[in-house]
Amino acid sequence: MAEANSSVNKRAVQVLAPPSLTSCVDVVNRATAPYHNERPIRGAVISFDFKYPSSIFYVQKEPVLKFDLNFMIEIEDEYHMPIEIQAVEANYFNLDNNIAELLNDSEHFPEPTVSPINGKVEIQMHPPKTYGNWSDNNVRFVVLANSYPSNIRITVSTMNGTHQLQRAFIGASRPYTASSPDEDKLRKLLCWTAGLGYIELFKAYLDQLPAGLESEDAFGMTPFSWAAQNGRDEVVRLALQQAGSICSRRRTARGPAPLEAAARGKHNNLFMKFLKWIKYLESPIAINTILEPDEIPKDVPDLTNDDIEREIQSAIRNEQTVTIQKLVEVLRDRQGRRDEQKRWLAKRMVEAAEDGELFLVQALRSCGADVNCIDDSQVTPLMGAMNKGKTKVAEYLIFQGATDTHNRALHIAVINKQHSTIRALLQVKTLKEGATKNELLRIADDNKDSTTLMLLKLEKGTEKLATLTDLDEEVDKLFEATVVTFSENQSPEFKELSVQNLWEQSQDIFDFTDGPNFKWFHLPANNMKWAEPYFPVG
Structure with missing residues (x-):
């Protein structure tokens, strides 16, 4: 150059x-x-x-x-x-x-x-x-x-x-x-x-280096992503015109796609404009405005619910978790009254569990869906996942507190030799001696499934998820947990705290929706079972 x-x-x-x-x-x-x-x-x-x-x-x-x-x-x-x-x-x-x-x-x-x-x-x-x-x-x-x-x-x-x-x-x-x-x-x-x-x-420098629009820097960010994350409407619109909708959804080797960067930012208006501009670019419609070739107008029609559903599916394919949650929030808020929102969340929760869409299940949970909700067919998310063989979703729901009524989920898991799901169910619920346990042992024996036989005989559940009262205060004083939060745009954040403090701050510590790349936990050995429900599975 x-x-x-x-x-x-x-x-x-x-x-x-x-x-x-x-x-x-x-x-x-x-x-x-x-x-x-x-x-x-x-x-x-x-x-x-x-x-x-x-x-x-x-x-x-x-x-x-x-x-x-x-x-x-x-x-x-x-x-x-x-x-x-x-x-x-x-x-x-x-x-x-x-x-x-x-x-x-x-x-x-x-x-x-x-x-x-x-x-x-x-x-x-x-x-x-x-x-x-x-x-x-x-x-x-x-x-x-x-x-x-x-x-x-x-x-x-x-x-x-x-x-x-x-x-x-x-x-x-x-x-x-x-x-x-x-x-x-x-x-x-x-x-x-x-x-x-x-x-x-920006226009002047982009003229000099058009390929630079998608160049990834040391933080995994492109010029397009920086503009989207920081709410720079005009730059985003120009970048979208130049790079196209595929680029807007494509993540870099180490960082988010521009659309995901917009979702992580604090500028909700730009995020929605971004989606509407993408829709216009992919399906142009007549606008009463004189435009240059390939120009995207500032003001375009709003998104329909079907448009948002398609964007959710695109975000699921690209594993863009913050985008999924933002879109779910938009659809939830469009349902009107609180009871209508609750009904919609239940319906979508069961559907997502049946489809094995773990990221969507997590987003719905964060937006208020109950893990024990039922849809119009009286199906719970757990049974929806079990009936369709979606074990990762089922295990996530179990550790979020989903109830296995009459051991139906356990019965399905034993028949299908789903060992991790069996272990998860037995960890949170004691299987008492009696006809049900004998029937499950018989099924495992007929299947020649030695792993399930061992789990049914040896795994001792707590009958409930562990709570703060299950901690040993004296032991707690001898151990500390370490939590490290990694994000693209800043140095790692370290926290060392006792198990007691970890519990008290659990809503913030175990929050995975605020944009960090990932969190690393070093947990002490003294009764950390209470923490399992907070970890997303997958």
């Missing part, structure tokens, strides 16, 4: 800037875009990376503000005339390009103030909102200009700054030649502009 740019650029761009402050200035000639022969484009995209310590805003580690840091960028063409500025954005960035961490840290730093004026851009960096021991601030300015530049001058001033600070951060400017970003830098700029929602700059 750098070689291609340099072959088209007719002149070098001279930059005059303080070297102690400026870490990188990259210029992209928009005429080098792969599609420029079809739709000629003039101008340039210029990115400026700066670095300065947070401590310069404070006096001797005291939370007393010293000044704002003011940058003035002047851009001229080869005739030393000011170049028109079409768009400009300024924000912080991380060296590892972790957009999620950047947005989490944004609460500490006020947004820069940006003022483009006649070929000049004035940017004011404000002090952090709270005093802290932060390291260097990495700040990026990106300017979209209508002509290719020849000269760029960067000056820095301070309000109430001392002479010493001016010498350290403002003086000693020297000229050098700006570079052209390589493909790796272009990918980072695509992620940065997509994640922060800078649509015009």
Whole structure:
């Protein structure tokens, strides 16, 4: 990419800037875009990376503000005339390009103030909102200009700054030649502009590297995914137009699909818009709006229940658990009154159990479905799963508290030699001596099933799921559980706590629907049976 740019650029761009402050200035000639022969484009995209310590805003580690840091960028063409500025954005960035961490840290730093004026851009960096021991601030300015530049001058001033600070951060400017970003830098700029929602700059960089839209970064995220997760409507709509609906549902090697990223985010409106745009892309309908070829309109008709059901099936195939739960919530809320919602949840719970759709069963459970509900045919989810041979779903339901009335599920499991299901049923319910047990032993003996015979004779259930009262307080003091939560966009989170505390926090600790990749549990040996119902099976 750098070689291609340099072959088209007719002149070098001279930059005059303080070297102690400026870490990188990259210029992209928009005429080098792969599609420029079809739709000629003039101008340039210029990115400026700066670095300065947070401590310069404070006096001797005291939370007393010293000044704002003011940058003035002047851009001229080869005739030393000011170049028109079409768009400009300024924000912080991380060296590892972790957009999620950047947005989490944004609460500490006020947004820069940006003022483009006649070929000049004035940017004011404000002090952090709270005093802290932060390291260097990495700040990026990106300017979209209508002509290719020849000269760029960067000056820095301070309000109430001392002479010493001016010498350290403002003086000693020297000229050098700006570079052209390589493909790796272009990918980072695509992620940065997509994640922060800078649509015009995103378009310009996407013109340079169309394939970068689906490029996976170190966090398993693509520019498309970053935009979806952070609620950037316009970027998502453009990315969907470029990449198509298949890409929107396809996960990367280490991260979520863009649609799943939208489900994990906090922007429910975008998630629903995203689904409606996908539907329009796959089944275009007449819209009273003049559109460009392949353009998706902002406003499209709402989704029908059948549309949502199809999306649920697609999410099940792709194992996108958060998307499944979001869609189930939408359908549940459309049922109206609470009793109608309860009836719908029961019907869908039994159907999902019969189909062996474990992810859907888990989502319905999280949305309020009772594991012992019955549908209009008086079938429970457990019996629906057992009748259809869906053992993973059956075991999940058992450990969620499903009741095996009259040992019917156990009878089916013994006939079909479903050993893990037999074990699960016997662990939560004692099989008493009598006609039922003798009949099951006879069936196992006729089947020459020694494993089932052993389980029926030796497995001693508790007659109920273990509860907090089953713990031994004295033993509990000697053991701790460790829980590690792994997510794509942040460092692993470690928690060490006693079994007592683990129980008290169980609703949060065992919550698998908030977007983590997975959780790792190291549980002590002292009576952890109470925890089994919280683990999804599969």
